[in-house]
Structures are given as structure tokens and as C-alpha cells.
Amino acid sequence: MTTEQKVARRKLSLLDLAKELSNVSRACKVMGYSRQQFYEIRRNFQTYGADGLVDRLPGAKGPHPNRVAAEIEQAILDHAMDHPCHGCTRVEQELRLKGVQVSSGGVRGVWQRHGLLTKHERLLRLEKATAERRIELKEEQIRLLERFSPEFRERHIEAPHTGALVAVDTFFVGVLKGVGKIYLQTAIDCHSRYAFARLYPSKLPVTAVHLMNNDVLPFFEAKGAKVETVLSDNGREFCGRMDRHPYELFLQLEEIEHRTTRVKRPQSNGIVERLHRTLLDEHFRVEGRKTWFETIEEMQKVLDDYLIVYNTKRPHQGRGMNGRTPASAFSDGLKKPDLKRKEKAPDPQPQQTAA
Numbered sequence: 001m002t003t004e005q006k007v008a009r010r011k012l013s014l015l016d017l018a019k020e021l022s023n024v025s026r027a028c029k030v031m032g033y034s035r036q037q038f039y040e041i042r043r044n045f046q047t048y049g050a051d052g053l054v055d056r057l058p059g060a061k062g063p064h065p066n067r068v069a070a071e072i073e074q075a076i077l078d079h080a081m082d083h084p085c086h087g088c089t090r091v092e093q094e095l096r097l098k099g100v101q102v103s104s105g106g107v108r109g110v111w112q113r114h115g116l117l118t119k120h121e122r123l124l125r126l127e128k129a130t131a132e133r134r135i136e137l138k139e140e141q142i143r144l145l146e147r148f149s150p151e152f153r154e155r156h157i158e159a160p161h162t163g164a165l166v167a168v169d170t171f172f173v174g175v176l177k178g179v180g181k182i183y184l185q186t187a188i189d190c191h192s193r194y195a196f197a198r199l200y201p202s203k204l205p206v207t208a209v210h211l212m213n214n215d216v217l218p219f220f221e222a223k224g225a226k227v228e229t230v231l232s233d234n235g236r237e238f239c240g241r242m243d244r245h246p247y248e249l250f251l252q253l254e255e256i257e258h259r260t261t262r263v264k265r266p267q268s269n270g271i272v273e274r275l276h277r278t279l280l281d282e283h284f285r286v287e288g289r290k291t292w293f294e295t296i297e298e299m300q301k302v303l304d305d306y307l308i309v310y311n312t313k314r315p316h317q318g319r320g321m322n323g324r325t326p327a328s329a330f331s332d333g334l335k336k337p338d339l340k341r342k343e344k345a346p347d348p349q350p351q352q353t354a355a
Contacts (some may be wrong), residue, residue: 082120162333
């Protein structure tokens with residue numbers, strides 16, 4: 001029995017007691033009601049019957065007469081799905097441009113009825129809708145989901161051993177007086193974070209090939225390792241026709257798989273992007289204020305000295321590095337030789353000679 005039913009039964013008991021005692025005052029005193037309440041209860045019972053004994057809350061019954069129309073409410077919910085981080089005023093202005101007249105308070109009321117008052121709740125609604133049905137997300141929606149979802153933030157590049165994946169990229173360093181633009185070709189082993197870098201006056205495909213052929217592959221061969229996969233962006237120095245592009249042809253000759261990142265997604269190659277920031281903060285911005293360079297060779301010599309420190313002496317704070325140097329992680333990540341014993345073939349039976 002609900003509370004409303006209990007209250008209605010108590011009021012009915014009050015009417016029965018007053019009729020039995022023929023005394024309204026005594027009945028009200030016993031049941032704990034006032035005479036004014038008694039006459040109001042009796043009037044409601046005589047007018048509405050048993051339903052009149054149930055307490056009626058003040059206000060409009062059913063939908064409020066000032067509630068926004070159903071089509072406007074749906075437009076607000078659709079806008080919240082497309083732009084979950086827009087506030088009430090922004091939604092009002094956006095819908096007004098589309099010919100939908102609604103106030104910011106009306107927008108807030110719709111959000112409140114559907115449990116979407118906070119930005120976090122609207123993002124959860126978008127994520128739930130994405131999980132339940134296959135839809136094509138807009139670039140803004142993808143960016144917001146990656147920003148607020150811990151699952152996206154914890155994604156990282158997998159490289160189980162040294163040489164499994166080498167990330168490469170081109171970085172614009174600046175302009176050197178008398179020389180022109182200076183570009184940096186970089187390569188880094190994603191497992192050990194061992195880095196290679198060389199400066200060039202252009203970013204042609206031949207410069208990317210030169211770094212791999214003269215620095216990266218000889219170092220791996222000397223350590224008994226092999227580069228299995230190269231990860232790059234879609235720059236012209238890395239990508240082109242498979243049968244003509246110099247970099248593509250070089251990787252095919254070396255039997256190295258070539259993977260590319262998604263367009264306009266630099267975080268897909270985040271390890272080499274983080275290397276660029278480290279080189280910029282710890283080397284180029286410092287040396288550019290201490291030394292006056294006149295040639296690329298002078299810049300390269302200082303850069304080589306820094307890379308020795310970076311690879312062999314500087315503890316690395318990357319994921320899974322635990323403070324090791326890249327050189328130490330490079331050695332630890334080398335593929336172990338297969339120790340499975342090969343089954344020995346049975347010895348041949350000696351041939352019997354004729355007596």
C-alpha cells in the first residue's frame with residue numbers, strides 16, 4: 001500500500017468516525033484533523049468520490065502548457081548529439097539561425113528532462129549512441145571523444161622488440177642565413193627510443209633515403225637487428241607511386257614494410273613527434289642562443305654530440321622505459337635466438353662389406 005492510499009484510508013476513517021459519533025469535533029480530535037480540514041475532505045469526497053480523498057498536488061497536470069513543442073525539443077536533442085559541448089546560449093543562437101525559436105531556459109529545461117544538464121552527461125550520451133549503432137562521426141565529435149575518454153588517452157604504439165617499428169618524420173628547423181631553410185630528417189626505434197637525426201637543406205625523398213641508408217640500417221645491422229616496419233606520415237618525401245617513388249622503392253629492396261598514419265592525425269606518430277619537441281626544447285633553442293652557425297655541417301656536428309648524450313647517457317621517461325637510456329633499451333629489446341633444439345637425424349647404418 002502506497003503512502004497516498006494510506007492517507008486516503010485515514011481520511012475515510014475520519015468521515016466514518018464523525019458519522020458514528022455524530023460529533024465532528026470529537027472525531028477530529030481523535031484523528032488529529034481540524035474542523036476546516038474535515039469539511040474540505042467531506043466536500044471532496046462528495047464531489048469526486050474516493051478519488052477526492054487522494055491528495056492533489058498544485059500545478060499543471062501532464063505536460064506544462066509552456067513546454068517547448070515536440071519538434072523543437074527534438075531539434076535541441078539532435079544538436080546536443082552533434083555538438084555536446086555547446087552551452088545553452090550557444091544552442092539557442094545556433095537554432096535561431098536555423099529558424100527554430102527557443103530560449104536558453106527552454107534548452108536547459110529539455111536537457112534537464114533528459115538528464116543532459118552537464119557536458120559530461122551529453123558526451124556519455126554521444127558515446128553510448130556510437131556504441132549502439134554504426135554512425136559516421138564528424139571530426140569535432142572524434143576530437144571531443146578522444147579528449148574526454150580515458151580509453152583514447154591511454155592508447156599507445158606497440159613495438160614488442162627492437163626494430164619491430166621505426167617511426168620517421170621531417171621537421172622544419174628554421175632558416176639559416178646564407179643557406180636557407182633547414183629540415184631535419186628523424187628516425188626513432190619505437191621500442192627502445194633510440195634516435196637518428198640529420199639536417200638537410202630540403203625535404204626531398206632522397207634525404208629520407210639517405211638517413212635510412214647511411215645511419216639507421218647500418219647501425220641495426222651492426223647490432224644484429226633488423227628493421228621490420230617503418231611508420232611515416234603521408235608527406236611527399238615518404239609516399240608516392242610504389243613503382244617510382246625513391247623511398248618506396250628503397251623500402252621494397254630492403255624488404256621493410258611501410259605503414260602510414262591517418263591524414264591530419266599527427267598523434268598517430270606520437271613517438272617521433274615527441275622526439276621533435278625534445279630536440280627543439282633541449283637542443284635547437286639552446287644552441288641557437290649560444291652558437292652562431294654558418295653551415296649545416298656545423299649544426300650537424302653539434303647535433304651528433306647531443307644525440308650521443310640522448311641515446312647513451314640521458315635517462316628516458318617514455319612509456320615502458322623506466323628511466324633506462326635508449327642504448328640500454330635497444331640491447332635489452334634485441335630478439336633472442338631460437339633455443340629450440342633441432343631434432344638430430346639418426347646416424348646412417350654402416351654398410352656391410354662382402355667377405
